[in-house]
Amino acid sequence: MKDNKKIRMRNFHQAKWDEPIIFELDTPGERGITVPEVEKEIKDRVGDGLSAIPSGMLRKTLPALPEVSQMRVLKHFLRLSQACLGADFNIDVGQGTCTVKYNPKINDVIASSPKVTDIHPLQDFQTVQGALEIMYKVELFLKEISGLDRFSLQPGGGSAAILAMASIIHNYHANRGEGGRRDEIITTMFSHPSDAAAAAVKGYKIITLNSNEEGYISAEAVQDVVSERTAGLLITNPEDTGIFNPLIREFTDIVHNAGGLCGYDQANANGILGMTRALEAGFDMCFFNMHKTFASPHGCGGPALGALGVTEELIDYLPVPLVDYDGNNYCLRYDLRHTIGKVRGFQGVFPVVLRAYAWIMSLGAEGLKEVANIAVLNNNYMLEKIKKIRGANAPYAPGKHRIEQVRYSWEELYKDTGVTSEDVTRRLTDFGFHLWQSHHPFVVPQPFTIEPTEAYSKAELDEYLAGLEKVVEEAYSDPEKVKNSPYRSVVHKIDDVPLDDPKKWAITWRSYLKKKHTWDEE
Amino acid sequence: MEKRRNFIHPYIPNSVPEIKAQMLKEIGAQDIEELYEDIPESLRMRKEMNLPQPLRSEHELKKHVEEILAKNVTCRENISFLGxxxxxxxxxxxxxxxxxxxEFLTAYAGEAYEDHGRFHSLFEYESLMAELVDMDVVNVPTYDxxxxxxxxxxxxxxxxxxxxxxxxxxxxPDRLAMMRNYCYPILDLILIGHDPETGVVKMEDLKAKLSQETAGLYFDNPSYLGFIETQGQQMADLAHAVGALSLVGVDPSSLGVLTPPSHYAADIVCGDIQGLGMHLNYGGGLAGFIASHDEEKFVMEYPSRLFGITRTTVEGEYGFGDVAYERTSFDKRExxxxxxxxHSALWGITAAVYLALMGPKGMQELGQGILQRSLYLMQRLSEIPGVKAPKFQSAHFKEFVVDFTASGKKVSEINQALLDHNIFGGKDLSYEFPDLGQCALYCVTEVHSQVELDSLVTALKTFLGE
Known part of the structure; x- marks a missing residue:
C-alpha cells in the first residue's frame, strides 16, 4: 500500500495547441464535406428548386460560415478535445453533487448501434419493440429502487424533472380548486438551485430553509413555514453537504398534513441505492438523474435524463406518453386524464435510458448497493483525510459521518494566506485535477464540494488528496503562485471584465470582431 | 442463486476486502453500516431489491442488450419519410x-482552464449558428x-x-404542449388561425388578436406542416407596431437557401439543431437553440449559459467564460x-463540427437538394389518383402534407401497407389535425435517392390502385 507522503506529483502539462477560432481557418474554396448530388432526372423535372421559393424567402447572401477542408476541421476539434479534461482522464472527484463516475465504454458501444441511432421517434410501435422494452424495464427497475408506482423517462435533465414535479403540484392543486391559494413551494438552501428556480418558473413563491449550526433542518422549521398556502416541498436528502436528514419522514408528514405534495430531488442518489427509498420517506414524487447515479456520460452538460417517478395518485399527471406492456407488445400510452403534457420532445433521450439499463444489468441489486456503500466509504475516507489538511474544514455535523459527498471550506486557508477557493481550483488544474467551487450562494465560505463516488481506487483518491496538500503547502509558502495560476493548464488566468460588461461582451465571433476595440476602453 | 463471494465488480475498485478494511480503519469505523448512522431504521430498506440477476461479463451484457435491440427496425433498413x-x-x-x-463525452462542469476546449468549441457553436441566423447572440443549447x-x-x-x-x-402540437405547460400560469397562449388553402397565418385573425397586451407573436418558418410562411415581415411590423416582439422558430437546415428570420425583423429566433450532425436516436438527438441581437435587454433575459470570448494574462491568448453569469439560476436560484x-451541450459541439464541415456552400447545396427532391416527390405523388401533394398551395421545405382523403383510405391503413414494402410512411396527422382529414406529414432530405422516392410512389400506386 502506498503512503500519501510517497506520492510524487505528476509533471503534468495539459495539451495546449493555441488553436485559433474556426473562422480564422477560413480559406475560400475549401470544402469539409460534400452532400449527395441530386439525380439528373429530378433536376430536369423540377428545375433548380430555388425558383419555387417566393423571392422574399430566398436567402440573398450565403451564411458567412468558414470554408475549411475536412482534415483541418477534424484536427481543430481533436485539438480542442485535448484541451478538455474529461472524467476518463482525471480523478474526477472534485465536481461534488454531480456524481462523476465511470461511464462504462460498453454502454457507449451499445448506444452507438444503428439499432439505436437510426430509429425515429414516430416509428410504428411494432418497429421499435426493442427500444420500448428497454424503457419499460428501466421503469420497472426504478420503481423497485424508489418504491414509487410509475415513471416517466421524458424529462431531459434533473431541472426538467423538477419543472415537471412543480407542474404536477400546480395542476394537482388546481384540479382540487386550490390552485390560486396554494402558491408556495418550500425547499432548502442545500438543495439544488433548480429546486427553487424551476418551481419559480411556475409562478411559485419560494421559501428556502437554512440548516442549523449542526447542518440539519428541524421539524419545527418546516412546521413554521407550512400553511394553507403550501403547494409542496422540493428537497434533496442527503443535501449538498452530504448530510442525511433523519427527520425527512416528519417533513413529508407535516407538508401532507398541510395539504401539500412532496417531491424528492434524487438527482444524486449514489450513496443510498438499496439503502433507503423515496416511498418510505413519504414522498409523492422523486427523480433520478440517469447521467449521474446511473452512469450515462455527462457529455459536457447533456444530453441527459431526469427519470420522474410518482405514486399511484399522481400517475394521471405524468407527461405523455408512458410505455405500457400488454403481455405481448410494448406500446405508448397517451390517455392520461390530467397530464401536464410534454416536458421534452417525443419520448425523451433514449440512448441515456439504454446506458442506464446496461449499467443496472451489469450490477444487479447487490451491485447497486455495493456502489452506494463504496461511494460512502470513499467519501468518509476523504473526509477523514481532508479534515487533516491545513486550512481546510468540513462545516456542520462535527464528528459525524456523511453520505456521498461533503461541502468543505477553505475559509481558514483564505484567512491565513489570502488564497481563495477559486485560486485553489485554478492551481489544481496545473496538476491535472479539477475542483469545483460549489453552487451559489456561498453559504459555506470559500466552499468546495468533493464527491468521490465508487469509481476511483484508494490509490487515486490518495493521489487527489496529495494534490490538495500540494496546493495548500504552496498557499502557505508562496500564495502569489497560487493566486496567479494556472501555468500548465490550457490557458492562463482569464480577464473577467469583457464577460460582464454589455459594451464588451462577445458571445459570438462576429460580435467579438465588432466589439474587441472596446476592451481597452474604461 | 448463490451469491458469488468476494466478487469484485470492475466498476468498483475499493470493494477489494483489504482496501475496504484499511479505509474503514482510517475512518475509525467498524463497518460501512456505521457510516449510515443518520438514516433511521424506519427508513432503511432491509430486503434486497428485486432486480434481475446481473450479467457480470461484458460479453453477456452486450449479447443480452443487442438481442433486445435487434427487435428494432431502423430507418437504415427501411426507407423512412418520418420527420x-x-x-x-x-x-x-x-x-x-x-x-x-x-475528453468531450465524459467532461461536465470544469472551469474555463482544464475545460477550455469545451468552452472554445461551444463558443464556436454559438458563432457558427449566429452566421446561419445572422444574429449576434446564440445560447449554449437547451433541451430541444x-x-x-x-x-x-x-x-x-x-x-x-x-x-x-x-x-x-x-x-x-408536441411543442405546443411543452409551451403550454412551461408558460402556464404566467402567460396566456392564444392561437391564431391559418389560411386553409396556403397554410400561412390568417392576417385578419392576427390583426384582430394583436393588442397592447401582446408580448409576442410566435410562428415557425418553415412551419411544422412544411410550408413556407411568406408574411414574416408584415407580421413583425404589426407586432412591433403594438410593442410586441416577433418570435420565430426555424429549421437551421433550411438556412442555406431560406431567408433567416432576422431579415424579416424577428427579435428572438429558436429551433432545433438535431439535423446538424445528430442521429435520430429515437428522438434523443434533439437540442434547442435561441438567438437574438446583442442588446442588453435581450441578453439579460436568457436563462442559458452564454459562453463569451475574453483574453488572458498572456498576450494573444484566447480565454473563455460565462457572460453575465448573474442572470442564471446557478448564481441566483429563484x-x-x-x-x-x-441540457444538450454535446450536441452543440457536434453541430459546430457539422457547420464547420458544411461551410456556406454545403448548407446551400443541402437546402437546394432538399427543395428539388421534395418538389419531385410532391409531383410524383400527385400523379396517384386520390393523392394530393402538397395539401397546402405554398412553397415547402423538407416536409409537406400529403392528403389521402380522396383515396378513401386511412393514413393508418396506408402506413401499415407501406411497412410491408419496408417503407415508413409519413406521420399520420389525423389525430393532431383532424380537420385536415386523412393527411400525413412527409419528410424528404438529402438521404433520399430518386430510387427510394420512386419506390414510395410505386408502393402507394400498388396499394391505392387495388
Missing part, C-alpha cells in the same frame, strides 16, 4: 468521431426546440412586461432567469 421535428439527415463521420471523444420556444415566449413576456402570446395554430442545468 415532424426529428429529421434523418446524413451525419458526417467526423461528427461522431468528435462526440465520441472521451420545444424548450427553446418555451423560453423564447417567457423571454418575450419579461422583456415586454406583458402576458399574452399569439401562436400560429400550425405549430407542432431570482435568476428561469433555470439552467444539464
Amino acid at each position: 415532424g421535428g426529428c429529421w434523418q439527415h446524413y451525419v458526417p463521420a467526423i461528427c461522431d468521431e468528435i462526440n465520441h471523444r472521451s 426546440w420545444g424548450q427553446a420556444a418555451s423560453t423564447t415566449l417567457r423571454m418575450a413576456g419579461r422583456i415586454t412586461g406583458r402576458k399574452q402570446i399569439l401562436i400560429a395554430d400550425t405549430v407542432s 431570482e435568476g432567469k428561469e433555470f439552467v442545468g444539464t
